[in-house]
Amino acid sequence: MHTIAEHMTADHKACDNEFVVAEEAALAGNWSEAETAFNAFNNDMTRHFRMEEEVLFPALVSAGGPSGPVHIMRMEHTQIKGLLEQMAAAVTQKNAQEYGGLSETLLMVMQQHNNKEEQILYPIADQILVKERETLFGRMQAA
Amino acid sequence: MKLASLSAEQAPPISVPLRFFIAAPVFLALVALLLAMVGGNPFAELHSPAQIAATHQVTLGFMAMVMLGAIQQLLPVVIGSPMPASRLVAWLTFLPLIAGTLSLSAGFMLGKPALLNLSWPLLGLAFLVFIAASLTSLARATAKNATKTALLLSILSLAGAVTLGMLLARGYAVGLPLPYARLAAAHISLALGGWVLLLIIGVSYQVVPMFQLTPNYPKWLTAGLAPAIIVTLLLNLVLLIPESAPYWARFIAEGIFWSLACCFAVVTLRLQSQRRRRVPDAPLSFFRLGMLSLLLAALFSLAALILPAASDQLRTLSALVFLLGFALSLIQGMLYKVVPFLVWFHLFRGGISTGIPNMKNIIPEPWMWRHLWLHGGTLLAALLAPWWNVAAWLIMLGLLLQGALLGYAVFTGIAVYRRTLKRIEQAAT
Numbered sequence: 246m247h248t249i250a251e252h253m254t255a256d257h258k259a260c261d262n263e264f265v266v267a268e269e270a271a272l273a274g275n276w277s278e279a280e281t282a283f284n285a286f287n288n289d290m291t292r293h294f295r296m297e298e299e300v301l302f303p304a305l306v307s308a309g310g311p312s313g314p315v316h317i318m319r320m321e322h323t324q325i326k327g328l329l330e331q332m333a334a335a336v337t338q339k340n341a342q343e344y345g346g347l348s349e350t351l352l353m354v355m356q357q358h359n360n361k362e363e364q365i366l367y368p369i370a371d372q373i374l375v376k377e378r379e380t381l382f383g384r385m386q387a388a
Numbered sequence: 389m390k391l392a393s394l395s396a397e398q399a400p401p402i403s404v405p406l407r408f409f410i411a412a413p414v415f416l417a418l419v420a421l422l423l424a425m426v427g428g429n430p431f432a433e434l435h436s437p438a439q440i441a442a443t444h445q446v447t448l449g450f451m452a453m454v455m456l457g458a459i460q461q462l463l464p465v466v467i468g469s470p471m472p473a474s475r476l477v478a479w480l481t482f483l484p485l486i487a488g489t490l491s492l493s494a495g496f497m498l499g500k501p502a503l504l505n506l507s508w509p510l511l512g513l514a515f516l517v518f519i520a521a522s523l524t525s526l527a528r529a530t531a532k533n534a535t536k537t538a539l540l541l542s543i544l545s546l547a548g549a550v551t552l553g554m555l556l557a558r559g560y561a562v563g564l565p566l567p568y569a570r571l572a573a574a575h576i577s578l579a580l581g582g583w584v585l586l587l588i589i590g591v592s593y594q595v596v597p598m599f600q601l602t603p604n605y606p607k608w609l610t611a612g613l614a615p616a617i618i619v620t621l622l623l624n625l626v627l628l629i630p631e632s633a634p635y636w637a638r639f640i641a642e643g644i645f646w647s648l649a650c651c652f653a654v655v656t657l658r659l660q661s662q663r664r665r666r667v668p669d670a671p672l673s674f675f676r677l678g679m680l681s682l683l684l685a686a687l688f689s690l691a692a693l694i695l696p697a698a699s700d701q702l703r704t705l706s707a708l709v710f711l712l713g714f715a716l717s718l719i720q721g722m723l724y725k726v727v728p729f730l731v732w733f734h735l736f737r738g739g740i741s742t743g744i745p746n747m748k749n750i751i752p753e754p755w756m757w758r759h760l761w762l763h764g765g766t767l768l769a770a771l772l773a774p775w776w777n778v779a780a781w782l783i784m785l786g787l788l789l790q791g792a793l794l795g796y797a798v799f800t801g802i803a804v805y806r807r808t809l810k811r812i813e814q815a816a817t
Contacts, residue, residue, distance in 0.1 A: 265666070268665070269667055272667050324736060342748070346746035346749055347746045349747045350732055352665075353725070357465060360598055364468065365468065
């Protein structure tokens with residue numbers, strides 16, 4: 246059975262892969278592919294945030310986990326969502342230069358955010374939520 | 389890692405790193421002026437006063453200046469533990485580092501003992517404060533990862549290098565009867581092989597997979613490399629204690645050290661060739677040029693062991709390629725990522741996302757590529773430096789232009805920050 250850390254880290258990696266495909270297509274000016282790839286990336290990021298914000302974080306806090314760091318993670322989600330919105334606009338406008346600058350920025354923010362979750366928050370979740378893990382996975386799938 | 393490291397306040401104020409980053413390029417330009425003043429070919433003669441002065445403007449004025457500023461920023465990211473009292477530490481390292489570097493290089497250039505005597509306590513203070521603050525940060529980090537070990541060993545090497553450097557400067561100033569050549573060799577080993585190399589290794593373990601989207605470094609490497617390097621360095625230092633150690637022993641000790649350095653470079657280049665993000669990226673190219681230079685520096689040093697007749701020139705080349713090729717490439721590449729990110733990050737902290745320039749609108753990418761070519765050209769000139777006097781002028785010109793370009797880039801970043809902040813504040817009122 247996977248731990249929460251393994252499960253969520255794999256999800257981060259999957260999003261990274263979609264990020265790469267979308268960026269490459271946008272910078273090459275291949276806009277139909279860029280749009281498809283960006284939408285896939287954007288949807289999976291949104292879904293990942295939903296799994297955390299609606300299932301994992303509330304479970305963590307109600308089991309006595311740290312609420313301060315969870316709050317920071319939510320704030321960083323807002324930052325990332327802001328960048329994703331701007332990237333969506335760049336795709337609509339077919340503006341490769343704008344997209345490239347935004348995706349560069351997103352990469353820096355997203356990787357630092359993921360690193361904090363993977364190194365700190367998920368291991369805490371694995372400790373605190375060990376008994377509820379199965380149900381949490383089920384609820385996150387449905388989120 | 390402590391939970392506090394997830395706090396939004398973990399990052400020091402933007403003025404802390406930026407003051408180091410804007411001062412550093414000035415020293416690159418100063419090196420160029422210093423080399424121009426000397427005339428002739430300062431790279432033809434090892435350990436000439438001009439070479440010592442120029443080297444320290446690069447290592448202290450540029451490299452240490454950037455690293456001391458960047459580490460405050462990096463520690464929360466790579467080991468999850470910020471430095472204590474960031475503003476105070478910044479002032480107590482920044483000012484004495486500038487004053488100490490200027491007086492040290494002027495002391496060597498002008499042959500003035502009073503300036504040397506002024507320099508070593510100032511530099512000692514700067515590094516003592518930095519070492520104390522970074523060790524505190526490491527002690528507070530509960531994480532036990534390979535980066536933390538490498539950083540710890542790096543900082544301990546720095547402490548050794550600084551102690552020996554202070555002793556040497558004091559020795560030159562008052563004419564103490566010291567074994568100068570052997571002390572200088574130990575000082576250089578600890579400074580470059582310990583502090584610089586281990587710092588870059590430790591940070592790379594995290595930064596390369598994270599931002600360049602490569603696979604992780606292999607476990608055998610992260611577990612063994614930094615301790616193996618420090619053991620080899622210590623072995624090299626022990627061999628410096630007797631007046632003359634057997635040649636074969638030095639051959640083996642130095643050979644192992646450079647093989648370990650090669651191992652890091654080869655693995656890093658391999659990981660980078662497997663990166664998932666394939667779009668052109670100037671800072672990544674700087675990084676790869678740095679790794680190729682590390683391999684080249686190792687080759688020159690190994691060749692110096694095998695060809696004693698050409699040993700002096702080969703060692704000069706190795707040192708030049710290590711400093712200008714390896715360290716400078718990595719540091720400049722890192723600045724081109726860090727400065728735009730910091731500007732964006734600190735502007736975004738206000739919570740407003742519209743109207744904040746993205747990273748590529750803060751420092752335009754074409755500048756970075758131009759700088760990379762300029763840097764590559766300077767390196768090619770460095771490869772000819774021991775033999776061709778014109779190369780010294782080319783290096784000088786290259787460093788002057790690089791200092792100007794980098795300084796302008798950092799300055800532009802600061803200007804964009806100020807301008808945007810003002811606009812946000814005006815919009816808020």
